[in-house]
Amino acid sequence: MTQQLRIAHREGDGGTSEPPAARLRGDSLARVGGIEVNAAVELGRAELRLRDLARLGAGSVVRLDRLTGEPADLVVNGRLFARGEIVIVGDHLGLRVTELLGEQA
Numbered sequence: 001m002t003q004q005l006r007i008a009h010r011e012g013d014g015g016t017s018e019p020p021a022a023r024l025r026g027d028s029l030a031r032v033g034g035i036e037v038n039a040a041v042e043l044g045r046a047e048l049r050l051r052d053l054a055r056l057g058a059g060s061v062v063r064l065d066r067l068t069g070e071p072a073d074l075v076v077n078g079r080l081f082a083r084g085e086i087v088i089v090g091d092h093l094g095l096r097v098t099e100l101l102g103e104q105a
Helices: 020-025 027-032 050-055
Strands: 039-042 072-076 079-089 092-100
Touching (some): 072 092
Antiparallel strands (some): 039 072, 072 079, 079 092
């Protein structure tokens, strides 16, 4: 089951509904804009021994390598693309992007 990514933009972005990245890329983005990519938000990671993994059950807690308040990662097709904060959008979780990462990621 694939979920559609819904993107909401903030009010007051210069009177246009396009995000800044789309305005910069113009025609080149229009050519490939319909291609689907796999995007995931990563809250953190943990290394577990197989025996510890086998012991997990309902109510188990896995400690992640991130501290409370640290940004989550937006990973697109396996590459780090952006960072942001987890937000609630209606009955769903979302990511408010706070940092777009370029080639350095």
